Amino acid sequence: MDAFRKSGQPIQVPDLNHHISIVDEAHALINPETHDIGFASGWCVQAGPQAYHIIRASQISVFLLDGRQSYRDNETTTVDDIRDFAKRLDADVTEVSLEGQQFRCGGSVEYLRWVEDMLAGKTPDAPSSRWRRTAVAPDRPFLFEIIDAPADLDDRVRPLAKAGNTVRLVSSYSVPWDTSRNPANGEKWARPGDYKRFMASIIPDQCEFQIPYTRVGKKELWARPWNFAPDEDYTLFIQAPRGSVMADNPLAEVGCPYVLRGFVFDYLGVLWLEDLVWRSGRWLIQPAHVHETAIRSTLSAARRDIEHGRHDTPAVQALLERVVRAYRILLSRAIKGIYLYVRDDETRRHLEALLRA
Numbered sequence: 001m002d003a004f005r006k007s008g009q010p011i012q013v014p015d016l017n018h019h020i021s022i023v024d025e026a027h028a029l030i031n032p033e034t035h036d037i038g039f040a041s042g043w044c045v046q047a048g049p050q051a052y053h054i055i056r057a058s059q060i061s062v063f064l065l066d067g068r069q070s071y072r073d074n075e076t077t078t079v080d081d082i083r084d085f086a087k088r089l090d091a092d093v094t095e096v097s098l099e100g101q102q103f104r105c106g107g108s109v110e111y112l113r114w115v116e117d118m119l120a121g122k123t124p125d126a127p128s129s130r131w132r133r134t135a136v137a138p139d140r141p142f143l144f145e146i147i148d149a150p151a152d153l154d155d156r157v158r159p160l161a162k163a164g165n166t167v168r169l170v171s172s173y174s175v176p177w178d179t180s181r182n183p184a185n186g187e188k189w190a191r192p193g194d195y196k197r198f199m200a201s202i203i204p205d206q207c208e209f210q211i212p213y214t215r216v217g218k219k220e221l222w223a224r225p226w227n228f229a230p231d232e233d234y235t236l237f238i239q240a241p242r243g244s245v246m247a248d249n250p251l252a253e254v255g256c257p258y259v260l261r262g263f264v265f266d267y268l269g270v271l272w273l274e275d276l277v278w279r280s281g282r283w284l285i286q287p288a289h290v291h292e293t294a295i296r297s298t299l300s301a302a303r304r305d306i307e308h309g310r311h312d313t314p315a316v317q318a319l320l321e322r323v324v325r326a327y328r329i330l331l332s333r334a335i336k337g338i339y340l341y342v343r344d345d346e347t348r349r350h351l352e353a354l355l356r357a
Contacts, residue, residue: 013057021058025262026051026065029077051077052085061091071257071325072294104264104335106131106141115331118354119324121282128355133337143267143337146352149213150222153269154251156339161250165266165336169224170255172326173292174273175208177226177256209254209271211343227253238263257326260333268334272342276323278350284311285320295322 023029031049043050055061063082070076079095086093105111110126117124133140147153153169161167204210204223211222227237237253240246246253254271275289287303301315310316331338342348 013053015056016059018058020060020062021054022062022064023051023054024064025069026063026082027067027070027077028072028075028261029054030074031076031078031081035074035076049077049081049085051082052088055082055085055089055091068325069261069329071322071329072292073297074294105332106133106336108141111142111144112332114354115328118351119283119328123357124354127357132355142334144340144355145337146340146342146348146355149215149220150211150271150341151213151215151220153271153339153341157267157269158251160267166264167250167267167269168255168259168265169251169253169269169271170257170260170330170333171209171271171273172275172323172330173256174271174275174289175226176291177293178208211271211341224252224254227255227259257329260329264333264335266334266336268330268338270330270338270340272327272340272344272347274344276320276327276347277344278347283320283324285316285323287319290319290323292322292326295319298322 029050030043030045031051032045033049047053051063054063065077065079065082067078083093085091108131110131113126114124114128114131117126128144129137131140131142133143145156147156157167157169204221207223207225209222209224209226213220213222227234229236235241236244237246237255238259240250251269260268273289274286277284277286285302287299287306290299292299298315298319302313302319305311305313305315331340340351342351
């Protein structure tokens, strides 16, 4: 803050200007103090932590956060940080825990516990028989089904959308995001009005997601692009305004974890690809399949260690934790159910075994 004041730039929001500020996903706030944040997303790092200024400028500040959802290198605000900023500003702190409360996933705390244990590499304490809705147990709170082919996602989820449910296809950053560029000539489509024309021009071999599979003895190719945001107009796939491609066909594109944070859908089709795999009784990260540009620092350090044969270093574990968090987000944002496609055979067998346990 002192560095910002010395820069001569004006403080645009006076102290105690707002009666109340409510911040959802507060774990994503930038705190540059003692952190290598990678990039600042338009925030002036000399101004200091974002949460500090929210408290400074508000008579009451409400922060809703879950540190296990911090994903990008610049998502560095913790509960301890907020306590520290409040102390500096002589503000009182009241903490309310929502642990054990669940408003998604059919309200099933047991399902979330199953996900937490599974991603921690443990046999879940809450067996699927307690929470998993199936044909023989239709009264259980949450549907979770592993399907055989990516095309099955369309077959299962599309009828649900036609019945009035909100639906979405999502994945982690296991493939690069190139849809912001026209595959025909390499030029960016900068006008939102070009969105439908761009999407109509995409052919399967120009999509980021290209997954071969076999159905009834016939080889097929399932293909989808990542979300396309011309001129960074994210409303096209977040809000799916009337007349947009996503409003007409909510399965036309694949969304990333950020599409889900702060939002919920009735049903999700989740693509679990090769970034996180199960090998020899534990989860392993495969950096060659991690393409999230917002974790460059973490990813670069982990790649260097793995290239030198070091697989259990703090850097590799940090990258593993980031990707695990991505899957935690993907698997906890549906209200009614999830259909899951797992590309890696060993990983799929492991998950299927946990569902039978």
